[in-house]
Amino acid sequence: MKKLIISGLAILMCYLSAxxxxxxxxxxxxxxxxxxxxxxxxxxxxxxxxxxxxxxxxWLPNYYAAYCNARIGFLLQDDGESIEAYSNRGEAQxxxxxxxxxKVNQKKELAEVYTVMSMINQSKVFINMMTYGPKxxxxxxxxxxQAKQLNPNxxxxxxxxxxxxxxxxxxxxxxxxxxxxxATQSLKMLxxxxxxxxxxxxxxxxxxxxxxxx
Amino acid sequence: xxxxxxxxxxxxxLFLLAPRFVFSQHRISGTVKNSNGEAIxxxxxxxxxxxxxTKTDTAGTFxxxxxxxxxxxxxxxxxxxxxxxxxxxxxxxxxYLDIVLLxxxxxxxxxxxxxxxxxxxxxxxxGASLTAIDAFxxxxxxxxxxxxxxxxxxxxxxxxxxxxxxxxxxxxxxKQFIDGTLVKNPNYPAVxxxxxxxxxxxxxxxxxxxxxxxxxxxxxxxMSSALILESVDLPEKSxxxxxxxxxxxxxxxxxxxxxxxxxxxxxxxxxxxxxYNAIIPQRINYFSGPEYLEGDANFRIKTGKTGMLKxxxxxxxxxxxxxxxxxxxxxxxxxxxxxxxxxxxNLSYREYLNDDWKLxxxxxxxxxxxxxxxxxxxxxxxxxxxxxxPFNEKNNHRIINNDFAQAxxxxxxxFPHNQAIRFGAEHFYSHDHGISNDSTIALTDNLTASFxxxxxxxxxxxxxxxxxxxxxxxxxNKWVIAPRASLAYRLNDGGQFNFAYGIFYQxxxxxxxxQTTDLHFSSAxxxxxxxxxxxxxxxxxxxxxxxxxxxxIKTEPVISNNGKGYARGIELFFRDKKxxxxxxxxxxxxxxxxxxxxxxxxxxxxxxxxxxHTATIAIKKNFQDIDTYVNISYAFATGRPYYNIRYDxxxxxSRIYDQGTTKNYSVLNLQVAHLMSLFKSWKxxxxxxxxxxxxxxxxxxxxxxxxxxxxxxxxxxxxxPARRYYYxxxxxxxxxxxxxxxxxxxxx
Numbered sequence: 001m002k003k004l005i006i007s008g009l010a011i012l013m014c015y016l017s018a019x020x021x022x023x024x025x026x027x028x029x030x031x032x033x034x035x036x037x038x039x040x041x042x043x044x045x046x047x048x049x050x051x052x053x054x055x056x057x058x059w060l061p062n063y064y065a066a067y068c069n070a071r072i073g074f075l076l077q078d079d080g081e082s083i084e085a086y087s088n089r090g091e092a093q094x095x096x097x098x099x100x101x102x103k104v105n106q107k108k109e110l111a112e113v114y115t116v117m118s119m120i121n122q123s124k125v126f127i128n129m130m131t132y133g134p135k136x137x138x139x140x141x142x143x144x145x146q147a148k149q150l151n152p153n154x155x156x157x158x159x160x161x162x163x164x165x166x167x168x169x170x171x172x173x174x175x176x177x178x179x180x181x182x183a184t185q186s187l188k189m190l191x192x193x194x195x196x197x198x199x200x201x202x203x204x205x206x207x208x209x210x211x212x213x214x
Numbered sequence: 215x216x217x218x219x220x221x222x223x224x225x226x227x228l229f230l231l232a233p234r235f236v237f238s239q240h241r242i243s244g245t246v247k248n249s250n251g252e253a254i255x256x257x258x259x260x261x262x263x264x265x266x267x268t269k270t271d272t273a274g275t276f277x278x279x280x281x282x283x284x285x286x287x288x289x290x291x292x293x294x295x296x297x298x299x300x301x302x303x304x305x306x307x308x309x310y311l312d313i314v315l316l317x318x319x320x321x322x323x324x325x326x327x328x329x330x331x332x333x334x335x336x337x338x339x340x341g342a343s344l345t346a347i348d349a350f351x352x353x354x355x356x357x358x359x360x361x362x363x364x365x366x367x368x369x370x371x372x373x374x375x376x377x378x379x380x381x382x383x384x385x386x387x388x389k390q391f392i393d394g395t396l397v398k399n400p401n402y403p404a405v406x407x408x409x410x411x412x413x414x415x416x417x418x419x420x421x422x423x424x425x426x427x428x429x430x431x432x433x434x435x436x437m438s439s440a441l442i443l444e445s446v447d448l449p450e451k452s453x454x455x456x457x458x459x460x461x462x463x464x465x466x467x468x469x470x471x472x473x474x475x476x477x478x479x480x481x482x483x484x485x486x487x488x489x490y491n492a493i494i495p496q497r498i499n500y501f502s503g504p505e506y507l508e509g510d511a512n513f514r515i516k517t518g519k520t521g522m523l524k525x526x527x528x529x530x531x532x533x534x535x536x537x538x539x540x541x542x543x544x545x546x547x548x549x550x551x552x553x554x555x556x557x558x559x560n561l562s563y564r565e566y567l568n569d570d571w572k573l574x575x576x577x578x579x580x581x582x583x584x585x586x587x588x589x590x591x592x593x594x595x596x597x598x599x600x601x602x603x604p605f606n607e608k609n610n611h612r613i614i615n616n617d618f619a620q621a622x623x624x625x626x627x628x629f630p631h632n633q634a635i636r637f638g639a640e641h642f643y644s645h646d647h648g649i650s651n652d653s654t655i656a657l658t659d660n661l662t663a664s665f666x667x668x669x670x671x672x673x674x675x676x677x678x679x680x681x682x683x684x685x686x687x688x689x690x691n692k693w694v695i696a697p698r699a700s701l702a703y704r705l706n707d708g709g710q711f712n713f714a715y716g717i718f719y720q721x722x723x724x725x726x727x728x729q730t731t732d733l734h735f736s737s738a739x740x741x742x743x744x745x746x747x748x749x750x751x752x753x754x755x756x757x758x759x760x761x762x763x764x765x766x767i768k769t770e771p772v773i774s775n776n777g778k779g780y781a782r783g784i785e786l787f788f789r790d791k792k793x794x795x796x797x798x799x800x801x802x803x804x805x806x807x808x809x810x811x812x813x814x815x816x817x818x819x820x821x822x823x824x825x826x827h828t829a830t831i832a833i834k835k836n837f838q839d840i841d842t843y844v845n846i847s848y849a850f851a852t853g854r855p856y857y858n859i860r861y862d863x864x865x866x867x868s869r870i871y872d873q874g875t876t877k878n879y880s881v882l883n884l885q886v887a888h889l890m891s892l893f894k895s896w897k898x899x900x901x902x903x904x905x906x907x908x909x910x911x912x913x914x915x916x917x918x919x920x921x922x923x924x925x926x927x928x929x930x931x932x933x934x935p936a937r938r939y940y941y942x943x944x945x946x947x948x949x950x951x952x953x954x955x956x957x958x959x960x961x962x
Contacts, residue, residue, distance in 0.1 A: 078792045079750045080341025081708065130345040131337045134450055171841045171891055 024051050025060060025197050032064060033195060038075050041068045059109060060197060062097035066090045067116045067201070073123020080127045087127070090120045111151035112199045115160055118143035122164075140164075155189035156202045158182050162209055183209045240304065243277040244311035246270045246290055254315055256630055257292035280304065290315065291674075292631075329702065331428035331714045331742040331757070333366055333787075336421035336444070342753035342789045348798070349424075350416045352832045353845040354883030354909045358412035359422065359441065360390075360400065364849070365832045367757070367785035367802040368426035368439070371851045371879055372823055374918040374932045376401040376410045379823045380426050381761060382781030382808030383438025383738070386723060390441045391433060392419075393524065393562040395578035396642065398618045402506060402532040403554035403584045407921070407932050408498070413508060413530050413556060415481060419443045426785075427740040427759050428714025431665040431681030431698045432624065432636065437720040437738040437763070445562075447522055448477050448514055451949050459905075459943030461490040462506075468949075476515035483508045496935045502535030502551060520566040528558045540590065541923045541930055542604050549589040556582040572626040574638075580618045587611050604924035614648040614655065636681075637666035646724055655728050659689035661721065667698070675704040685735075687721055692734050694719045709747040716740050722767045722775075730773050736765045751792035753800075758784045766812035770861055770868045779810025779818060796836040804828040816868040820855050822919055825879075827852045845885040845907075853877055856919040858926045871926045876917045883909045892946070902946045909939040 028047040035041050045068035052061035069090025076083050094117045101109050121140035125133045144164065147157045162182035168174030187206040194200065246257045253274025260267030261282055270276045280286075283304050288311075290298040295315035302309060335344035355362035360378045363369060370379040377385025377400075390397040392414070402410040421444030423429075429440045449468050456465040466481030485506040508530035515523050535551035558580040565573050590598050590608040599609055624638035642661040649655065667681030681698040698716035705711075719735040726733065744757035759782060766777025789800035806826055811818040833846040858872035885907035892902045910916070915937070920929040 080791075081343075081748050081750070082341075084340060127340045128343070128345065130347050131339050169838045169841060171889055 025055075025058075029064065029197050030195065032068065033201070035068075035071075038072050041072045041075070044068055045072075057100065059097045059100040059113070062093045062100065063113055063116065063199070066093035066097060066113075066120065067199075069093065070116050070119035070123055073120065073126060077123075077126040083123055083127045087120055087123045090116070090123070094120060107150045108154070111147040111154045111157060114143045114147035114150065115154065115157045118147065118160055153189070155186040155206075156199065158186040158189070159202045159206050159209070162186060162206070166209060166212070180210065180213055240306055241277055241279045241308045242288065242302065242304075242311065243275070243308065244313060245274045246276065246292070246313045246315060247274055248295070248315055254292050254295065254630075257290055257295075257315065259288070259290050262287040262289055329710070329712050329744070329746060331700075331712075331740070331744070331759070332423055332425040333363075334421075334423050336423075338421075341748060342751045342791050343748060344789070346416070346420050346422050348834075349422055351834065351845065353847040353885040353907065354881070355847075356411060356909075357416060358401075359414075359416045359419075359443070360388075360412060361409075362416070363422075363424050363441070365800070365802065365830045365847055366424060367755075367787050367804045367830075369804075370806075370823055370825065371828060371830075371849050371881070372918070373409065373879075373881075373916055373934060374407050375823075376404065376412075378439060378441065380439035381759065381783060382763075382779070382806060382810065382821070382824050384821075384823060387436060387438035387720065387738075388441060389433075389436035389439075390414075390443065392443045392526070392560055392578075393445055394432075394574060394576040394622050394624070395560050395562070395620050396435070396618075397558060398580045398616070398644075399556055399558075399582050402530070402534075402556075403552045403586075405534050405536075405552055406550065407918075408534070408935060410532075410534075411485075411506065413558070414443075414528060415483070415508075415510065418445050418510075418512070418526070420446045426757075427761065428698070428700055428716045428742045429718075430679065431667045431683040431696070431716075432638070434663055434665075434683050434685055434696065434718065435642075435661070435720050437718050437736060438761075445512075445524060445526060447524070448474065448516070449479070452477075453947060453949030455945065455947035457943055457945040460941045461485055461487050462943075476513070478511070478513045480511045481509070494936055494938075494940065497933070498536050498935045499538055500534070500536050501549070502533055504532070504534040506530065506532045517563075517565065522564045524560075524562045526558075526560045529556070531555045535587075537591065540608070541921060541928055542925075545593070546598065546605075547591045547593065548608055549587070549591055551587045551589075553585040554583065556580065570628050572628065574622075574624040574626070576620070576622040578618075578620040580616075582616045582618075583613065585613045610651055612648065612650045614646055614650075617643075617645045619643045631671055632669065633671050634669045635666070636668075637664075639664040646728075650728075657689070657724060657727055657731075659687060659721070659727075661685060661687045675706075677702045685719055687735070689727065689731055690721065690734050694735050694737075707747070708749040709745065712742070712744045712746070714740065714742040726767050726769070726773050733767070733773070734765060734775055736763070736767060736775065736777075738763050751790070753787070753789040755787040756784070758782075763810055763812075766810060768812055768814075770814045771866060777810065777812035777815075779808065779812065779821075781806065781808035781810075781824075783807055796838055797833070798835075799831065799833040802828075802830045814859050814861065814868045815857075816859065816870060819857070819870075822854055822856055825852045825854045841889040843885075843887045843889075845883075845887070847883045849879070849881050851879040853879070854919065858920075858922040858929070860926060872922070872929070876919060879916055879918075880912075880914050881909070881916065882911045882914075883907070884911045900946050900948045902944070904942070904944045906942040907940070910934065910937060913937040 028044055028051060031044045035044055045065050048061045048065035048068065052065065055061055069086045072086045073083050094113055097113050118140045121136045121143060124136040125140065144160055147154065162179045165175045165182060166179035183206045186202060190203045246254045248254055255270055255272045255274060257270045258267055259276050259278055261280060263286055264280060264282050266280065268276050268278045285301055285303050288300045288302050290313055292315055298313055298315055333344060335346045335349040337345065339345045349362050350359065352362045352365045363378060364371060368380050372379050375385055378388040379385050380388050390400045397414065400414060401412055404410060423442040425440045433440050433442065449470050452468060452470045454467040457463060462483060462485035464481060464483035466479065468477065468479035470477045487504045491500060510528040513525045517523050532554040537547050537549040540546040540548040560578045562576040567573055588608060588610040590605060592598050600606060620640060620642050622640035624636055626634050626636045628634045640663050644659045646655060646657040663683060663685045665681060665683040667679060670678045672678055679700045683696040684693065686693045696717045696719055700712065700714035703711045717737055717739050719737045721735060722733050739762045740759060742757060742759045744755060746755040761781040763779040765775040766779060768774050768777045783804065783806040786803040787800065791798045806824055808824045809818040809820050828851040830849045835844045853875040855873065855875050857870050859868055859870055862869045885905060887903055887905040889901065889903040891899060893900055916934050918932040920931055922929050
């Protein structure tokens with residue numbers, strides 16, 4: 001009986017602390033959903049980094065921290081001098097997230113990580129097209145393809161594919177019509193997503209891309 | 215047990231060796247690590263109120279003995295980390311602390327990189343910093359790195375000669391280096407009044423350091439400027455290309471081994487202006503060429519995990535012959551033909567011996583043969599020999615062979631945060647032999663140099679590079695010591711102040727040494743101060759300098775080192791990639807105030823290759839939707855002085871008989887390149903394109919100076935061989951996108 005109470009208490013403790021962490025993560029993700037500027041993303045990234053410290057086995061804090069750094073890279077695309085520190089940080093975080101996932105049973109989660117990895121490599125291209133482009137451009141494509149293979153129905157992967165199709169010159173395989181089609185598809189898939197801690201970003205990004213067609 | 219005994223013995227030794235007062239001290243010891251638990255070596259530990267301090271060792275541990283007591287502030291700092299402060303209470307006992315330093319935030323991780331006096335264009339360029347390709351693809355640069363760099367501040371717009379005239383220096387005072395070794399003859403042999411092209415294909419390089427002053431102790435024998443080129447290690451992919459242009463054609467392959475450990479490449483370029491000149495009238499009457507043939511090959515292999523061995527060889531020949539009315543007699547014609555042959559070979563090796571040590575070694579051998587024939591002919595083409603001055607000096611034949619070899623080794627000991635100590639030595643062997651009319655020429659020189667340099671971070675935002683170089687020439691039988699120093703101070707907003715100082719020695723040119731070796735090194739002392747700011751895809755730079763030239767060569771009344779001079783100026787550079795989408799432009803302005811007394815100059819005067827004001831603009835616009843690039847460059851310079859200096863035999867001095875200033879110079883170059891995708895069905899879809907361009911689009915009449923007849927009565931303007939230079943061609947490459955090559959490979 002005593003044992004049972006103790007173990008019951010232990011389980012309860014674990015549950016409570018886990019849910020406390022979950023609420024931390026949830027509040028950070030809610031903040032992330034509202035982030036718009038480099039400052040917003042940088043401050044919420046710090047929160048994810050802190051959460052990672054208390055939950056080193058969870059892939060999500062690392063994933064989100066990496067995503068924040070990728071977003072910052074995209075937001076700073078006209079400021080090549082300051083991107084690299086964020087890209088490198090995001091890359092390390094994405095790699096840690098990847099290492100926490102089971103390659104066989106967590107394909108969907110891996111696809112999320114590879115999508116962010118693709119964005120991070122693209123953010124390195126923004127540093128300087130001439131010097132970083134030849135190396136990191138193909139890497140960004142490679143990660144995108146990997147993500148597509150693992151989960152062809154990830155709306156975020158589809159959004160990123162749309163972004164690439166839109167921003168690549170026609171001669172090198174860009175296609176604005178296909179970009180529109182992909183972004184519309186991605187947006188449709190994101191209509192009914194919840195706002196839990198699971199990755200659910202992409203709606204605003206799709207809308208922003210589609211707004212360029214009006 | 216054993217360890218205890220050793221500890222005991224060590225402590226016993228301390229008792230024996232340490233002076234007594236040590237025991238009144240106590241100590242603060244501990245470790246300094248980062249958040250990943252990795253040791254931080256060379257972190258500084260100090261007590262704020264006391265003078266003493268210490269640094270962590272390679273294991274991150276420290277030991278700070280102190281006499282201080284009571285509350286003290288302990289400060290731990292290391293480059294790249296936030297500083298750590300902790301109040302400690304010191305009593306008689308010792309304290310042990312495990313300190314964790316947090317990394318500085320992303321924004322403040324920018325390193326301070328020393329940059330006074332130099333423009334770096336490399337494959338590590340970020341934002342608006344220049345890349346090698348940016349530099350090469352300036353319109354009108356003719357695939358010549360030296361010409362391309364004329365769009366940067368510091369260089370003069372010289373149209374009648376090749377090379378880089380930097381900050382009051384001659385073209386000969388700028389030297390080019392490939393992977394550490396000197397390129398003895400970067401351009402095809404000089405032809406009076408005509409610019410000759412570069413021998414080396416710039417596309418081989420992914421790093422250029424164009425130093426207009428105050429460069430590193432690792433390089434020498436260039437009084438005014440050094441152009442330091444770094445070749446590509448391994449290509450990203452295998453590729454092949456060919457191009458056919460109005461006056462030249464080329465083809466090449468670059469093959470990367472399957473294991474991506476080695477690669478080889480071969481290119482061949484041929485240029486012949488004969489038929490172009492038949493269509494577009496030239497002021498100059500050529501009887502031969504201009505014709506150039508160049509081949510190069512490279513082999514690169516990774517050795518071990520971190521080693522890189524590279525071999526590069528370049529072979530070329532040239533032939534330019536012209537015959538024009540003689541300046542001293544309308545009835546005669548004067549011919550000038552130069553046939554050149556050159557080979558440049560470079561073997562370089564780079565290896566990390568361990569985590570801390572790097573070795574770089576280079577071997578270079580070059581051979582050149584320049585055959586110059588000057589003839590005086592009648593209108594019938596028959597050679598005429600006349601006994602009287604100046605005609606008796608117009609039939610000449612000179613063949614100069616030069617063997618040049620260099621061996622170089624540099625060791626680098628690396629410390630955390632990009633700190634390093636470099637040292638090494640190099641030896642240059644140069645042997646000229648040939649004939650000049652009936653006399654033979656022979657000249658051998660062995661120049662040995664050794665150098666050491668340290669990159670030191672004095673604080674998070676303050677770095678210094680301090681070096682020294684010694685050189686000894688066997689021919690001059692002289693030793694010289696050249697100190698070099700630079701400092702960089704970074705501001706929080708991305709701005710940086712830089713300062714550089716150095717003494718630069720150079721041996722006299724061989725043309726003087728053929729006549730006498732009783733000469734010594736010429737020298738220049740540089741002081742450079744600059745401010746740069748790079749942020750938001752914009753790059754601003756302002757630089758001021760002062761240079762003092764000493765012991766320049768004078769040819770009158772006798773060859774001596776009695777020349778001298780100075781140069782000072784201010785330069786501006788601004789590049790903006792942000793304001794206009796897909797448009798990249800940069801603007802430069804150069805102010806130069808220089809005078810020198812050298813060669814036959816009677817006094818300190820403004821040299822003919824220097825003008826006070828120069829401005830350049832380079833614009834590159836990418837019309838992405840139609841796959842078209844437009845490249846425009848514009849340069850403006852105020853007039854340059856010209857002189858008719860002759861030796862007055864009566865009073866035995868040089869005198870200026872006539873002088874003036876040329877009118878302002880301006881040139882506009884335009885290039886349009888369009889990319890296409892042909893043969894879409896091919897498995898390896900090639901990238902194709904065509905490029906058309908005009909140099910001196912507006913047909914501006916350009917005057918570089920005058921040639922004077924021997925008696926000074928007649929002066930002939932020095933100008934372009936034709937008002938405009940046109941080119942058009944087609945380019946196809948397989949394997950990789952070589953757009954930049956299309957933009958680069960516009961002519962020559």
